[in-house]
Amino acid sequence: MIGVLQLKNVNSGYGTRQILYDLSMNVKKGSITVIIGPNGAGKTTLLRTIMGLIDIYSGEILFEGKNIVGMPTNKIVRLGVSYIPQRNNIFEELTVRENLLMGGYLLKKDEREARMEEVLELFPVLGRKDYINRKASRLSGGERRMLALAKGLMKKPKLILLDEPTEGLMPKLTMEVYDKIKEIHQETGAQIIMTEEKAQFALELGDDAFLLVSGQIQDHRSAKEMLNDPDLREKYFGILGVRK
Amino acid sequence: MSATLALAKTNVPNFAVATFGTIGIYITFSCIKLLGIGLYPSLLFCFVGGGLVGVLTYIFVIRPLRRRGATSEEIMIATLALDIFLIAMLNIYADYLTRKYKIMARDFTLSAYDFSIFGLDGVFVVSTSVFLAVLVVLHLIFTKTNLGIAMKAIGENPSLAECDGVNTEFLYIITWFIVGALPALAGAFFPVYWMSNPTTSMFVVVTVFSGCVLGGFTTIYDAAVGGYIVAIAQTALVSYLSNVVGTWILSYGFLIPLLIMIVTIFVFPEGLRSLSLDRLLRSSRYILTRLEGFR
Numbered sequence: 409m410i411g412v413l414q415l416k417n418v419n420s421g422y423g424t425r426q427i428l429y430d431l432s433m434n435v436k437k438g439s440i441t442v443i444i445g446p447n448g449a450g451k452t453t454l455l456r457t458i459m460g461l462i463d464i465y466s467g468e469i470l471f472e473g474k475n476i477v478g479m480p481t482n483k484i485v486r487l488g489v490s491y492i493p494q495r496n497n498i499f500e501e502l503t504v505r506e507n508l509l510m511g512g513y514l515l516k517k518d519e520r521e522a523r524m525e526e527v528l529e530l531f532p533v534l535g536r537k538d539y540i541n542r543k544a545s546r547l548s549g550g551e552r553r554m555l556a557l558a559k560g561l562m563k564k565p566k567l568i569l570l571d572e573p574t575e576g577l578m579p580k581l582t583m584e585v586y587d588k589i590k591e592i593h594q595e596t597g598a599q600i601i602m603t604e605e606k607a608q609f610a611l612e613l614g615d616d617a618f619l620l621v622s623g624q625i626q627d628h629r630s631a632k633e634m635l636n637d638p639d640l641r642e643k644y645f646g647i648l649g650v651r652k
Numbered sequence: 653m654s655a656t657l658a659l660a661k662t663n664v665p666n667f668a669v670a671t672f673g674t675i676g677i678y679i680t681f682s683c684i685k686l687l688g689i690g691l692y693p694s695l696l697f698c699f700v701g702g703g704l705v706g707v708l709t710y711i712f713v714i715r716p717l718r719r720r721g722a723t724s725e726e727i728m729i730a731t732l733a734l735d736i737f738l739i740a741m742l743n744i745y746a747d748y749l750t751r752k753y754k755i756m757a758r759d760f761t762l763s764a765y766d767f768s769i770f771g772l773d774g775v776f777v778v779s780t781s782v783f784l785a786v787l788v789v790l791h792l793i794f795t796k797t798n799l800g801i802a803m804k805a806i807g808e809n810p811s812l813a814e815c816d817g818v819n820t821e822f823l824y825i826i827t828w829f830i831v832g833a834l835p836a837l838a839g840a841f842f843p844v845y846w847m848s849n850p851t852t853s854m855f856v857v858v859t860v861f862s863g864c865v866l867g868g869f870t871t872i873y874d875a876a877v878g879g880y881i882v883a884i885a886q887t888a889l890v891s892y893l894s895n896v897v898g899t900w901i902l903s904y905g906f907l908i909p910l911l912i913m914i915v916t917i918f919v920f921p922e923g924l925r926s927l928s929l930d931r932l933l934r935s936s937r938y939i940l941t942r943l944e945g946f947r
Contacts, residue, residue, distance in 0.1 A: 497812065499812065513802060
């Protein structure tokens with residue numbers, strides 16, 4: 409089955425430092441795809457490669473059948489891809505409202521206002537009077553993640569790339585973020601690709617999963633199968649975080 | 653305002669800003685002497701011409717260096733080199749005008765082309781009006797338009813702005829158009845009062861950066877306030893001192909903005925915005941104590 413996003417023999421890295429090696433992936437339509445792997449495996453590099461933020465040495469990346477290699481990032485976004493980076497994913501000097509407006513930068517003015525109302529229904533806290541005009545730098549860690557998600561949703565994306573959305577968050581907040589991701593997937597029908605170090609949490613949420621180690625795909629199965637694989641648990645979940 | 657805009661929105665400390673002003677001087681001079689256009693209609697040519705110089709600076713100097721991974725400091729040095737290059741080009745242009753058209757293109761003033769209204773010099777009325785208009789237009793752009801918010805965003809995190817669909821290259825070009833156009837506009841007013849030549853920027857640059865430092869290099873409003881304070885302080889103090897100690901002091905007028913810059917950097921390096929009344933009083937007391945000790 410041809411997926412919404414296909415990577416074919418992708419080699420990429422930073423300048424002369426290669427990070428991803430001959431990487432091929434087929435991401436199924438309508439699923440939540442989880443990419444797990446230890447620290448330094450190349451998860452962030454993979455998402456940045458898809459977004460055109462990193463040099464691609466060779467290979468093809470097809471989004472809805474169109475090769476997006478060499479395309480400027482802002483044009484990839486225009487195709488319906490939303491990327492929420494792991495860090496620095498909001499504009500701290502802008503207000504919550506301005507951040508959301510930036511998220512909907514490509515929409516027409518009326519459409520943007522309407523979209524903001526829709527998005528704020530999913531994130532009611534951000535829409536509160538005391539929050540909407542608050543500078544993003546004054547938000548807590550959890551609120552910032554929620555703002556980053558809301559900002560990403562403003563684009564009406566077909567595909568959302570989430571880079572470690574719960575990094576550094578307490579378990580309770582981690583679950584809140586996961587619940588929100590599930591809700592977004594159900595409400596919007598957007599395809600989600602998510603990288604995570606907290607493997608168990610992410611695999612419980614996902615449909616499809618890839619294991620990335622040293623810039624190469626080591627395993628690809630359904631998230632449930634990977635979650636229940638004792639060998640994988642022993643090898644990786646120890647360092648990736650198992651819920652006791 | 654231009655230097656602050658370049659630093660805050662594109663992360664470039666632009667040392668060629670004062671020479672962009674000299675380009676404005678020569679555009680006005682050329683419009684009047686060669687095309688027979690009046691002093692104030694030539695403002696339009698200054699705006700467009702200065703803007704184009706800003707855009708060319710971005711395309712041929714800033715962007716290639718950025719793509720090669722140059723740091724802000726390296727780009728700053730490049731703008732110093734650009735400054736020297738532009739001054740050289742202006743000298744060549746001045747010589748060309750003199751030889752080709754037999755016009756004195758050095759040490760000139762354009763006061764003869766000004767007008768008077770209700771006892772006020774036209775330049776005072778027009779420059780103040782243009783300044784206010786520019787401030788209001790920029791304020792509206794930055795706060796009310798999608799483009800303005802995107803400009804603020806690229807100043808903070810260009811990569812994230814690109815991920816929001818912003819064509820950052822296009823915005824940098826617009827920003828550099830403004831960065832070039834503003835000093836060129838200001839330059840058009842300069843020769844009405846002061847003697848001008850291709851190296852005028854060398855005498856103005858200290859005043860320009862003193863205003864920016866006092867403003868705190870953060871927003872155009874702070875830069876505008878800083879610029880006004882420095883300019884008024886320089887004019888008033890030099891005028892006062894020339895009456896007291898003699899006209900020889902006029903040659904040392906640039907020391908006043910230099911002094912303001914030094915005091916700002918040592919006492920409140922983040923500029924006016926960081927000042928509270930309490931801090932201002934404490935700073936004044938500190939300076940007075942040091943001065944008394946010195947005496």
